[in-house]
Amino acid sequence: MVRATIRDVAEAAGVSLGSASRALNGGRNVSARVAQDVAQAAKRLGYQPDFLARSLRTRSSGMVGCLVSDIANPLYAEIVQAAEGRLREAGCLLVVASTGNDPKREQDAVAEFRGRRLDGFLVAPGSDANAKTWRTLADSGTPVIILDRDPPAGGDGLFPSVLVDHRGGAMAATRYLLGLGHRRIALLTPGARMRPGRERIAGFRQAFADAEASPTGAIVCPQESSMDFAYSAALAVLEASSRPTAVIALGTRILAGVLRAARTLKLSVPDDLSIVSVGDTDIAAVHTPAITALRWSLEEVGRAAAEMLLQRLKGDGTAAPARALLPVDLVLRESCASPPKI
Amino acid sequence: MVRATIRDVAEAAGVSLGSASRALNGGRNVSARVAQDVAQAAKRLGYQPDFLARSLRTRSSGMVGCLVSDIANPLYAEIVQAAEGRLREAGCLLVVASTGNDPKREQDAVAEFRGRRLDGFLVAPGSDANAKTWRTLADSGTPVIILDRDPPAGGDGLFPSVLVDHRGGAMAATRYLLGLGHRRIALLTPGARMRPGRERIAGFRQAFADAEASPTGAIVCPQESSMDFAYSAALAVLEASSRPTAVIALGTRILAGVLRAARTLKLSVPDDLSIVSVGDTDIAAVHTPAITALRWSLEEVGRAAAEMLLQRLKGDGTAAPARALLPVDLVLRESCASPPKI
DNA sequence: GAGAAAATTGGAAACGTTTCCATTTTCTCC
DNA sequence: GGAGAAAATGGAAACGTTTCCAATTTTCTC
Incomplete structure (x- = not known):
């Protein structure tokens, strides 16, 4: 059984192709009579429009691409989930691709997305340092929303972005520990080369700078985020001659x-x-x-990014690139106390 | 800057449209001269084919849809990740949609996928009971691979599937505990209405049937898989007059x-x-x-499903619907011992 | 070297839409 | 009732490919 096309519908309704199309879409400049006939015929034939053909004509695929290093990472999985939800409401499909932080794959994926005429991208580039990826994105000719990454200097105004206030979070955590009396604190965070790590380090430092006494801090960035790697790193830190009395472990694996x-x-x-x-x-x-923790809404990240992209797609592209900065909360639980007396 | 079309390439190379197309694709029936000229022109113009137009003509979108209840669930996230990896190798994009176990959304999504002419679907329907979703899938006219779900009776031969041997796993776990001397064991698993739950219960029962002494088992299926819900359920089980000495908690939340x-x-x-x-x-x-656990490879599920789908798409659809059954291993750690003396 | 077979080529149709344009119909107002 | 405007309509072009077919060129065979 072949699918009914709009031509079949038009024939069945006894109107021209163009009228059928108009009737099925907006309904502008269509008489009530025709509208009804066409709707009826469409229903009777079980007509379902072919988005591919429509996309070809309208130059808009109704699909959005999402590019992250690893969809299986809960961090991204939730973002994807939330973005998909919002996009679906708007009739958009979400295409995913994971890059494994391979710059080549990043560029390939963008090219692929472009070839498929995806309407826009949600991207978290692997390493802020890779200028080529940024150029590819800028050249893609489609709206791009950046997820918690910093564009390179210069390309600053180009990309709207959804950012998480890691700096504020790290600062709050550090202040909290300083307030409890800790004077030797270690920060373990992955990815010093990416925005989250950088911001956290900045927040950590700032809290130290603001502190009255002169505490000492250690900053460790395990290169690979495997648990074993984090374990060795943590062991090294905690075995140091003057071991820290508090650790800020910003990562699930790192915590483990x-x-x-x-x-x-x-x-x-x-x-x-x-x-x-x-x-x-x-x-x-x-x-x-239970571990006291910094928390932010991944769902909010995904939804905000989708929202921002939809805005752009509606043609609101003239507005200055928006930036959403989402708050980070410190959830107090049971894993923090005053440091032990020496 | 508008994109170069194949027409531009043909003109630049001084050949006809058709020849350019042939040269760029397979290259069948194309003279070396033309092939070279076209390749050169394409490169010079930075030609990138428009997949949309190609799809319209070839009736194959080069995209695969994945439909699960919740992409943010690590269970599905890893499957999606693995499937995407394999599909990318084959030049396919992966479109995701989560249904939140809403039958209506399931059907909408399938309709949407169909409208976009996706080449095939990877699906884990929310509840095995919903016949309508199964019918929609069967009617979709595209290859569908089922992820760890049982088609309804009758429609059995219709869908190839990738299954996990939950039955064997539950049986192994139960036998292990019985072997340690436990006589009162509780099984907590979500989704008795879906294949994983059903199979686990069957395995649990079978292990009991095979046992020498006559142990007593309890089977509890928390309806919602929230931690709080699981907590109350677990509390109820453990406060019973003759509380179990061992619990098989099959779910992250349930474990929590x-x-x-x-x-x-x-x-x-x-x-x-x-x-x-x-x-x-x-x-x-x-x-x-550390908790002794049943483990299986989600990555393998995703890859096997993608592989199976690609087989179908290559036109190998005449073969009997394949079924892959993936093994479940019992990883021994520190959370099991002989039951306490009374 | 002629004829047949094979390979290559150009032109055009087709995929299923949307949208433009010219034409026809309907409405409005005097 | 008629002129002019507005609305509705049909036909055709366009989106960028692939593929079919007929025409042409090349290659082969005797």
């Missing part, structure tokens, strides 16, 4: 590594060691003791 | 609920209570004590 290291060294949390982590998965909430 | 309930009741793991869970996230591995 820190917890294991603490267990290995028989450090009790929070008596010997205070911990602040991220609250993106259940792990922090379920652990005994 | 069980752990919290154990803590509430001051039951120590594994001395008072043995636990087997699923190993899909880090949580089981990181917990103290």
Whole structure:
């Protein structure tokens, strides 16, 4: 059984092709009579428009591409989920691609998206440093929304973006620990080469700069975000001669590594060691003791990005590139206490 | 700057439109001279084919749709990730949609996919019971691969599927606990109405049937898979007059609920209570004590499904619907011991 | 070297829409 | 009732490909 085309509908309704199209769409300049006949015929034939053909003509595919390093990462998975939800409301499909942080794949994917005439992209480039990816994006000729990344200097005004206030979060966590009396604090965060890491480090430093006494901080950025790697890094930090009394472990895997290291060294949390982590998965909430954590809404990131993109697509492209900065909250649980007396 | 079309390339190379197309594609029936000229012209003009137009003509969009209840669920996220990887190798894009287990959305999504002429679907229908969704899928006219779900009776031969051996896994876990001497075991699993739950229950029962002594088992299926819900359910189970000495908690959230309930009741793991869970996230591995878990390869599910679909798309559709059954392993860790002496 | 077979080529149709334009119909107002 | 404006309509072009067909050129065979 072949699908009915709009031509079949027009014939069945006894009107011309053009009229049928007009009737099925907006309905501008269409008499009530024709509108009804066409609607009836369409229903009777089970007509379903071919989006491909429509896209070809209107030069708009009704699809949006999402490019992240790893969709399986809960961080991105939730963003994708939320974005998809909002886009679906607007009749858009979401195409996903993960790059594994490979610059070549990033560019290939953008080219592929472009070839398919996707209407816009949501992108979290792997490393802020890769200028070529940014150029490819800028040249793509379609609206691009950046997810929690910083465009390179210069290309600043080009991309609207949805950002998370990692700086504020890290600052809040650090201040909180300083307030509890900690003087030696370590920050473990992945990706110093990407915005989240950079911002967190900046926030950490700023909190230190604002502090009265002169605390000492250590900043460690495990290169790979595997748990084993984080474990070694955490072990190294906690075995140092003057070990920190508090650790800010910003990453699920990193938290896992820190917890294991603490267990290995028989450090009790929070008596010997205070911990602040991220609250993106259940792990922090379920652990005994429950881990105090920085939390932000991934869902909000996805939805805001989708919203921003839809705005652009509606032709609102003349407005200055928007930037949404989403807040980070410190959720107090049981993993922090005053540092142990020496 | 407008994009170069194949017509521009043909003109630049001094050949006809048709020849340019032939040269750019397979290259069948094309003289070396023309092939070279066209390739050169294409490169010079930066020609990139318009997939939309091609799709319209060839009636194949080069895109595959994936329909699951919740992409943010790590279970599906990893499958999506793996499938996308394999599909990309084959030049296919992956479109995702999550249904939130809403039958209406399922059907809408399939209709949408169909309207966009997607070449095939990877689907995990929300509830096996919804016959309408299955009919919609069967009527879609495109290859559909089912992810770990059972088609309704009758429609059995219609869909190739990638299945996980939950039955074998549950059986192994139950036997293991029985072997340790446990006689009262509770199984907590979500979704008795879906294949994973059903199979697990069947495996659990079978292990009991095979057992020498006559153990008693309890089967609990929290309706909603929120942690709070699982917590209440676990609490109820563990407070029963003759409480189980072992719990098989098949779900991340459910594990979290069980752990919290154990803590509430001051039951120590594994001395008072043995636990087997699923190993899909880090949580089981990181917990103290580390949780013995059933584990299977989500990546394999995604890749196998993609592979199967690609086979179909290559026109290998005459073969009998394939079924892949992926193994489940029991990973022994520290959360199981012999039951406490009474 | 002639004829047949094979390979290559150009032109045009087709995929299913939307949209432009010219034409016809309907409406409005005097 | 008629002139002019407005609305509705049909026909055709266009979107950028692939593919069919007929025409042409090349290659082969005797």
